[in-house]
Amino acid sequence: MSDDPETARQIAELASDDRPLLVLDVDEVVLEFVQPFMRYLESIDLELGLATFSLFQNVVRRSDRQKVEPSEVAEHLDTFFAVQAEWQTAAADAAETIARLSRNAEIVMLTAMPHRHRPVRRAHLDALGFPYPLLTTEMPKGPAILKLRGPDKRPVAFVDDIPKNLLSVRDFVADAHLVNLMSYGAMRAVMPPLPADIAVADDWKTAAPSIEKALGI
Known part of the structure; x- marks a missing residue:
């Protein structure tokens, strides 16, 4: 099953x-995965922190340090998977x-x-x-x-x-x-x-x- x-x-x-x-x-x-995804996020002015063991709760905008909503992080992850061979x-x-x-x-x-x-x-x-x-x-x-x-x-x-x-x-x-x-x-x-x-x-x-x-x- x-x-x-x-x-x-x-x-x-x-x-x-x-x-x-x-x-x-x-x-x-x-x-x-983690380091390539970090670099990918940086390329779009975002940053993955390590405050907790969570991919979706620890992304902030580099420009203003505002937290990115998990739904938006999920969208970025989906795009990352589409171009994974580049990263x-x-x-x-x-x-x-x-x-x-x-x-x-x-x-x-x-x-x-x-x-x-x-x-x-x-x-x-x-x-x-x-x-x-x-x-x-x-x-x-x-x-x-x-x-x-x-x-x-x-x-x-x-x-x-x-x-x-x-x-x-x-x-x-x-x-x-x-x-x-x-x-x-x-x-x-x-x-x-x-x-x-x-x-x-x-x-x-x-x-x-x-x-x-x-x-x-």
Whole structure:
């Protein structure tokens, strides 16, 4: 099952695979996001602060320091996704590390973004050396990963920067190995505390060993 019917449709198109499953968020995990988005906002005279762990509550106008309404931030984010190839680069060591893991595991990228941006993101990931299947979702990620796992209890690992996404997966796939990875480490200072059973990694070099152990590869 999946709460998002379009995500379920995308999952149904995937070829069957019984290898251990590694599901990866894209922004801040596979691609740099926070710093490129900061630069994008600066180009339109806006600024993202780090007062709280919230993308939509911390944008101000550089000219007068007035807060930008979340609805307007959402519009800027939507525009950013449309031109992401001009701003986003691969996270450090991501391409090499994921390629190594893909020799013995099924890799699927699961990104929380409007479905209409999937073709642009697909092309950009391909250009950066990430040819793995890409799913988009506009709903919580837990149901999608439960469906991706399939009926067999194969090992599952999931890497994401957002606590609520990791917790969603834990609710649906209780034995999944969960890893919190953030390319822009400064966000950790304002991030809510993580449960003890979620591994924390500062980069791909530190994330890989625990993933390999959890997946048995």
